[in-house]
Amino acid sequence: MxxxxxxxxxxxxxxxxxxxxxxxxxxxxxxxxxxxxxxxRDDMDMERERRALAVRCNMLSRRFSKCTTDVKTTLFRAFCQCFYTCSLWCNYTKRSYNALRVQYNDAFRILMKQPRYCSAKTMFADAGVPDFYAIMRSRIASVWANVWQNSQQNDILALFTVNPSNKILKHWTAVHLDENGK
Structure with missing residues (x-):
C-alpha cells in the first residue's frame, strides 16, 4: 500500500x-x-528514465558503431526519444531534469562519436534531430491534445481541463512558454 x-x-x-x-x-x-x-515527486521516475536511456545508448553505440550516420540517427530516434510517461512529470527538481537532458545530449554525442565539448544545439540541428526540449514539448502536446479531445465526452477529464489551479495543467502550459513567459 x-x-x-x-x-x-x-x-x-x-x-x-x-x-x-x-x-x-x-x-x-x-x-x-x-x-x-x-x-x-517525479525525481525517481526521471532517474529510472535516465538510466534506461544510458543503457540503450551504450547498447546502440557498441552494436552499431560502424553504421552510417543515417542509420545511427534512425536508431537514436527509435530507441532514445521515447521518454515513457514524461508527460506526467510535473513535480521534480531542476537537477533531475538537467541530468536527463545531459544524458540525452551525451547519448547522441556518443552514438555519433562527437567530442564532449561540441554544441548540443548545433549537433542536433546538423543531424535534423529534435533536442531534448522539443521532445518534451511534443510529448506533452500530444497527451494534452488527447485529454482535451476526450474531455468533450468525459466529465472527469472536462474538470481536469478547465481547472486553472490544476498543477499538471500549469506545468504543461509552462513547458510551452519561453523564459520570458511568452
Missing amino acids: LVFRYGKGPEVVPPVYLNGSPVRVVTSFKYLGHFLTENL
Whole structure:
C-alpha cells in the first residue's frame, strides 16, 4: 500500500489487512512502468528514465558503431526519444531534469562519436534531430491534445481541463512558454 503524503499527510498509518494478512506500507511503487512516490515527486521516475536511456545508448553505440550516420540517427530516434510517461512529470527538481537532458545530449554525442565539448544545439540541428526540449514539448502536446479531445465526452477529464489551479495543467502550459513567459 502506498500512502501519499502531500502537505502534512498522516504521520501514523493504521494497519490495513487483506484476507487477514497485513498490507505492507511502501514509500514508492512502480505502476505500469512509472514510479509513484509517497511525496508525489517525479525525481525517481526521471532517474529510472535516465538510466534506461544510458543503457540503450551504450547498447546502440557498441552494436552499431560502424553504421552510417543515417542509420545511427534512425536508431537514436527509435530507441532514445521515447521518454515513457514524461508527460506526467510535473513535480521534480531542476537537477533531475538537467541530468536527463545531459544524458540525452551525451547519448547522441556518443552514438555519433562527437567530442564532449561540441554544441548540443548545433549537433542536433546538423543531424535534423529534435533536442531534448522539443521532445518534451511534443510529448506533452500530444497527451494534452488527447485529454482535451476526450474531455468533450468525459466529465472527469472536462474538470481536469478547465481547472486553472490544476498543477499538471500549469506545468504543461509552462513547458510551452519561453523564459520570458511568452
